[in-house]
Amino acid sequence: MKLENTTNTPSLPGRSYDDACGAAHALNLIGERWAILVMRELMLGPLRFSDLRAALPGISANVLTQRLEGLGGIGALVKRKLPPPAAAQVYELTPWGYEAEPIMQALGRWATRSPLHDPTLPLSAVSLMLSFRTMFDPARADGFEARIGFRLGGEDYMVRIAKGRIEAAREAIENADVVFTGTPPAVAGAVYGGVKLAALEADGALEVDGYRTIANRFITLFPLPPKISAEG
Amino acid sequence: MKLENTTNTPSLPGRSYDDACGAAHALNLIGERWAILVMRELMLGPLRFSDLRAALPGISANVLTQRLEGLGGIGALVKRKLPPPAAAQVYELTPWGYEAEPIMQALGRWATRSPLHDPTLPLSAVSLMLSFRTMFDPARADGFEARIGFRLGGEDYMVRIAKGRIEAAREAIENADVVFTGTPPAVAGAVYGGVKLAALEADGALEVDGYRTIANRFITLFPLPPKISAEG
DNA sequence: CGGCATCCGGGAAGATACTG
DNA sequence: CAGTATCTTCCCGGATGCCG
Numbered sequence: 001m002k003l004e005n006t007t008n009t010p011s012l013p014g015r016s017y018d019d020a021c022g023a024a025h026a027l028n029l030i031g032e033r034w035a036i037l038v039m040r041e042l043m044l045g046p047l048r049f050s051d052l053r054a055a056l057p058g059i060s061a062n063v064l065t066q067r068l069e070g071l072g073g074i075g076a077l078v079k080r081k082l083p084p085p086a087a088a089q090v091y092e093l094t095p096w097g098y099e100a101e102p103i104m105q106a107l108g109r110w111a112t113r114s115p116l117h118d119p120t121l122p123l124s125a126v127s128l129m130l131s132f133r134t135m136f137d138p139a140r141a142d143g144f145e146a147r148i149g150f151r152l153g154g155e156d157y158m159v160r161i162a163k164g165r166i167e168a169a170r171e172a173i174e175n176a177d178v179v180f181t182g183t184p185p186a187v188a189g190a191v192y193g194g195v196k197l198a199a200l201e202a203d204g205a206l207e208v209d210g211y212r213t214i215a216n217r218f219i220t221l222f223p224l225p226p227k228i229s230a231e232g
Numbered sequence: 233m234k235l236e237n238t239t240n241t242p243s244l245p246g247r248s249y250d251d252a253c254g255a256a257h258a259l260n261l262i263g264e265r266w267a268i269l270v271m272r273e274l275m276l277g278p279l280r281f282s283d284l285r286a287a288l289p290g291i292s293a294n295v296l297t298q299r300l301e302g303l304g305g306i307g308a309l310v311k312r313k314l315p316p317p318a319a320a321q322v323y324e325l326t327p328w329g330y331e332a333e334p335i336m337q338a339l340g341r342w343a344t345r346s347p348l349h350d351p352t353l354p355l356s357a358v359s360l361m362l363s364f365r366t367m368f369d370p371a372r373a374d375g376f377e378a379r380i381g382f383r384l385g386g387e388d389y390m391v392r393i394a395k396g397r398i399e400a401a402r403e404a405i406e407n408a409d410v411v412f413t414g415t416p417p418a419v420a421g422a423v424y425g426g427v428k429l430a431a432l433e434a435d436g437a438l439e440v441d442g443y444r445t446i447a448n449r450f451i452t453l454f455p456l457p458p459k460i461s462a463e464g
Numbered sequence: 465c466g467g468c469a470t471c472c473g474g475g476a477a478g479a480t481a482c483t484g
Numbered sequence: 485c486a487g488t489a490t491c492t493t494c495c496c497g498g499a500t501g502c503c504g
Contacts, residue, residue, distance in 0.1 A: 010347065010348055011348070012348060014494090014495080015265075015477085015478090015494085015495090017269065017290065018289065018290055018353055018354060019269070019290075019353055019354060019355070019356075019359070020349075020350065020351050020352065020353035020354060020355040020359070020417065020420065021269075021272070021340065021355060021356070021359035021362075021363070022339065022340025022341065022342075022343045022344045022349070022363065022366070023268065023269070023272060023336040023337075023339040023340045023343070023359075023362075024269060024272075024359075025340075025343040025344070025346065025348070025349050025350075026339035026340065026342055026343035027268060027269070027339065028343075028348075029343060029346060029348070031263075031265070032495085032496095033247075033263070033495085033496070034496095036255065036259060037249065037251070037253075037255070037256060037259070040253070040255060040256075048465095048466080049465095049466055049467060050465075050466070050467090057250065058249065058250055058251075058497090059497090060496080060497050060498060060499090061466095061467075061468085061498095062468090062469090062470095062496085062497075062498080062499095063495095063496065063497070064467095065467070065468065066495095066496095074346065074348060075346070075347070075460060088465090088466085089466080089467090094460075095460075096342075096345060096346075096460045099342055099345070100342050102338040102341070102342070103335070103338040103339055103342055104255040105255075105338070106334040106335040106337070106338040107254065107255040107258035107259065107335055108253065108254025108255045108257075108258065109254065109334070110254075110258055110328075110331060110332050110334070110335055111254045111255070111257040111258035111260075111261060112254045112257070113328060113331070114257065114261060114306065114307070114328075115242065115307075116242055116243070116244060116257070116260075116261070116306060117254070117257050118252065118257075119252050120252065121250055121251055121252035122250060122251060122252060123251070123252040123253060124251075124253070127251070127252070127253035127255075127256075130253075130255075131253070131254065134254070185252065188252065228307060228326075228327075228328045246475090246476075247475090247476090247496085247497095264476085264477095265476080265477065266477090280485080280486085281485075281486050281487070282485060282486070282487095285486095290478090291478095292477075292478055292479065292480090293486080293487060293488080294477085294478085294479095294487085294488075294489085295476090295477060295478075296487090297486090297487065297488080298476090298477090320485080320486095321486085
């Protein structure tokens with residue numbers, strides 16, 4: 001038998017820092033291993049337990065259960081039961097949970113400058129979409145409007161760019177100017193790795209349908225910050 | 233004897249996520265317990281080993297050693313030997329290390345909305361100064377210029393406000409309009425807790441020297457985000 | 465399928481004591 | 485002051501098995 005939190009009072013998971021600093025408290029809340037990555041995967045909408053496992057190769061069912069309990073306990077997510085007949089239960093961030101996105105953006109922006117960063121590692125579809133939000137450069141998108149669809153491993157996503165703003169969502173592809181079909185790393189290769197679309201298509205790694213000009217413009221909109229040189 | 237990293241190649245501390253996402257890589261780099269708090273304490277300039285221990289009650293010497301090694305290994309800080317006669321060695325963030333401040337700000341902003349946040353916990357002087365940078369509201373400081381000094385446990389700090397911008401540094405107090413003398417929690421009580429300066433002075437928790445009007449204006453410049461209500 | 469319980473091994477963190 | 489050495493405790497990760 002396991003200890004239940006019989007009260008509904010939210011409570012801290014695990015060890016905690018005895019520190020009034022907001023950053024320290026954030027680490028009390030979501031500083032445990034995997035917690036932030038679980039939230040990342042939920043950032044584009046609710047997912048089921050097995051979706052999370054699939055998106056986070058390396059997390060064990062055991063730990064995922066604990067993290068979901070912890071994040072639920074602090075009020076960052078809720079477990080919802082979908083209405084029948086699709087009576088699956090899903091985990092969904094609360095409005096406050098969604099507000100954690102700037103944390104991930106700050107982490108991502110900082111870490112991509114590290115020489116240790118290996119962009120060839122696996123990448124989830126959600127990570128790719130969030131990276132677009134993070135790295136989007138409004139100046140480079142001046143006067144550019146586009147609707148880009150992505151088919152990534154059975155899920156569809158839409159990115160809309162207009163008036164120097166970007167939106168990214170997991171949703172059906174509709175009225176897209178371009179549709180990319182392939183894997184997140186392949187798309188990342190084009191956007192961040194400087195790989196030509198033609199090369200990816202020749203490899204069969206990526207399929208690009210629609211306006212080629214728009215596709216080629218799109219992949220220039222997300223400049224990476226420079227790697228650190230000597231001493232930062 | 234302990235294993236040395238005989239190469240100078242930077243390397244990841246501990247376990248790592250197999251994930252190309254920037255946020256995941258950041259957690260590989262600084263996701264271990266205490267790492268971010270160590271960086272936080274160095275954010276206002278170099279400190280010695282024992283300064284860090286004092287600022288982080290609860291960290292043990294061996295863990296601090298490991299974190300300093302880890303942060304050094306990834307290029308976030310360097311160990312420097314001060315020139316004689318003050319031949320102490322200090323730990324100093326690299327320029328890239330200093331760039332991690334937005335991470336702490338995002339964490340802090342998000343976590344202060346949690347109902348679990350306990351502002352009565354201990355607070356370091358550096359945390360207080362960084363919180364000023366984080367929570368400063370330019371609109372509330374419109375037309376306000378001031379130089380505020382802080383004497384907090386033997387160290388002096390200056391906060392300068394002008395043209396809707398704020399600076400905070402650990403440095404000698406000079407030409408201050410107001411000087412606060414006391415502990416970080418006492419100052420936080422006035423700025424974030426709505427405690428009247430007169431009450432803190434009556435308790436002997438805080439001493440306020442200089443222009444009272446400026447002091448009273450100053451403590452209104454740092455609005456906290458609202459706590460989450462039902463469901464975020 | 466969608467979890468939760470349990471056991472186990474390894475490793476990171478915490479506490480304390482000790483050394484140059 | 486600036487760390488090591490040692491010991492214990494707890495968390496993480498993997499495997500297995502149960503239950504709705």
